[in-house]
Amino acid sequence: GAGVSQSPSNKVTEKGKDVELRCDPISGHTALYWYRQRLGQGLEFLIYFQGNSAPDKSGLPSDRFSAERTGESVSTLTIQRTQQEDSAVYLCASSPQALGEQYFGPGTRLTVT
Amino acid sequence: AQSVTQPDIHITVSEGASLELRCNYSYGATPYLFWYVQSPGQGLQLLLKYFSGDTLVQGIKGFEAEFKRSQSSFNLRKPSVHWSDAAEYFCAVGAFRAGTALIFGKGTTLSVSS
Numbered sequence: 561g562a563g564v565s566q567s568p569s570n571k572v573t574e575k576g577k578d579v580e581l582r583c584d585p586i587s588g589h590t591a592l593y594w595y596r597q598r599l600g601q602g603l604e605f606l607i608y609f610q611g612n613s614a615p616d617k618s619g620l621p622s623d624r625f626s627a628e629r630t631g632e633s634v635s636t637l638t639i640q641r642t643q644q645e646d647s648a649v650y651l652c653a654s655s656p657q658a659l660g661e662q663y664f665g666p667g668t669r670l671t672v673t
Numbered sequence: 674a675q676s677v678t679q680p681d682i683h684i685t686v687s688e689g690a691s692l693e694l695r696c697n698y699s700y701g702a703t704p705y706l707f708w709y710v711q712s713p714g715q716g717l718q719l720l721l722k723y724f725s726g727d728t729l730v731q732g733i734k735g736f737e738a739e740f741k742r743s744q745s746s747f748n749l750r751k752p753s754v755h756w757s758d759a760a761e762y763f764c765a766v767g768a769f770r771a772g773t774a775l776i777f778g779k780g781t782t783l784s785v786s787s
Contacts, residue, residue: 564716593774602677602763603717605774619774651716661707662775664717 564665566652572671573642581637581668585654592635593662594627597649609635642672675700677764679778686754687786694749694781696764706747707765708738759785
């Protein structure tokens with residue numbers, strides 16, 4: 561079946577602009593995660609959605625970052641007033657249950673100029 | 674503090690040689706351990722996972738890993754490396770409870786020489 565998809569694959573934006581990144585999880589997966597991967601670094605957890613529960617936003621680095629998910633479908637990560645330090649690959653993962661292994665999308669490479 | 678350490682940033686092995694990638698973790702709860710591989714421009718692919726039971730786990734592509742609780746390690750091994758194994762490898766740890774994101778190491782880049 562189809563894996564996790566993300567769009568766009570690449571995004572170049574000017575400093576100060578807002579961006580929206582999209583994630584389509586695997587159908588039926590109740591859990592969805594967003595991670596950030598800076599060059600030469602591991603993955604940093606940003607936010608977690610599980611079904612209709614309140615999301616775990618503990619990893620969001622600032623109030624410029626927000627994410628939404630409707631039910632168990634698509635999620636959007638929004639970064640407002642982008643800064644150069646936001647340049648990274650943003651990875652989305654979904655899981656069939658809260659405790660299962662995570663399946664990753666190909667990521668969105670964000671470059672802030 | 675919870676953390677994952679991959680001591681080797683970059684490793685080069687000859688094709689056909691054996692491979693061991695090191696991973697050490699610090700975690701307050703019973704760990705749930707993973708190895709992922711990331712090829713250039715690709716997302717992460719799960720190689721194998723450990724939660725409980727046999728401490729030697731088999732994964733895809735001929736990889737295996739051994740969990741050693743006393744050493745807080747989960748090293749990845751492969752007896753004979755192929756050129757296509759060149760990629761970045763990430764070790765990750767999580768807890769077996771709802772809502773826990775994985776904690777990743779910084780990764781080890783594997784190069785394979787002919």
